[in-house]
Amino acid sequence: MAAKLKAALAPGRRPGVNASVPPEEDKRSMQARGADQLDAILDAYLAAGNVANRRGVGSVVVSMTAADVDTLSADDRFATNTGHLLSPVDILQLGMAQYDIGVVHDADGLPLHLARTRRSASLAQRLALFARELCCTRPDCTEAHCDSDVHHLVAWAEGGNTDIENSSTVCRPHHGDNNDRHDGSGGLGHLATDPDTGRVGWHPPDGGPLRFNETTFQQYSAGAKIRRARERSGGRENFRDPEEPPPLFDIVS
Structure with missing residues (x-):
């Protein structure tokens, strides 16, 4: 693998490759040329014909509301399924603009109710x-959607349906310590839906009230933005991003 990677990166070391200037004007460092070549390799893979066979895996998905689109500014940041924040310029550079805006419908389009016909x-x-929750729904967790599982709130083994109302996003470690019997045994709590708000939270094993994920990262989700808008009077400020982005976005991963 290391040999293949080095061979694939090698063409990008030449002046002018992946650059917008002639070779004689290319002043990039070797590290910058390597990064640009890797970016070109990723672009080529994501644009290849096998994308249709990935069924969304390996795709960058951006979460935003209709209000975000109507009042877009260069300073806005939008969360993705990979756990990164992107600006409008970043999104355009990904090439997403050619696809316009995708909307998931629960009544008139894509199937959100599979009942017992399918477990996954x-x-x-x-x-x-992803649009509703963005990341793991356990309190204080910021694990990205693409690194998480879809969890049956009422377990499949207990007769739970594969429906959107019975589903939530849970990272793998938290998925493993969820008590599917909902009885607090083993000192384990469980995820459940708040009957008043429809929001998924975590019941501690002692039977205490639901606790919700209120992390800064989760506040970037479209669902959280809409909740803030409902709680306050109208106005663009209700849809703005949190003032301080999560610390994890300061790290290049």
């Missing part, structure tokens, strides 16, 4: 959960 969530359901 569909791509449409995963996209809907």
Whole structure:
């Protein structure tokens, strides 16, 4: 693998490759040329014909509301399924503009209700959960959607349906310590839906009230933005991003 990677990066070391200037004017460092070549390799893979066979895996998905689109500014940042924040310029550079805006419908389009016909969530359901929750729903967790599982709130083994109302996003460690019997045994709590708001939270094993994920990262989700708008009077400020982005975005991963 290391040999293949080095061979694939080698063409980018030449002056002028992946550059907008002639070779004689290319002043990039070797590290910058390597990064640009890697970016070109990723672009080529994501644009290849096998994208249709990935069923959304390996795709960058951006979460935003209709209000975000109507009042877009260069300073806005939008969360993705990979756990990164992107600016409008970043999104355009990804090439997403050619696809316009994608909307997941629960009544007139993509199937969000699979009942007992299928245990695994569909791509449409995963996209809907990403828009609603963005990351793991356990309190204080910021694990990105693409590194998480779709969890049956009422377990499949207990007769739970593969429907959007019975699903939530849970990272793998938290998925493993969820008590599917909902009885607090083993000192484990469980995820459940708040009957008043429809929001998924975590019940501690002692039977205490639901606790929700209120991390800064989760506040970037379209669902959180809409909740803030409902709680306050109208106005663009209700849809703005949190003032301080999560610390994890200061790290290049």
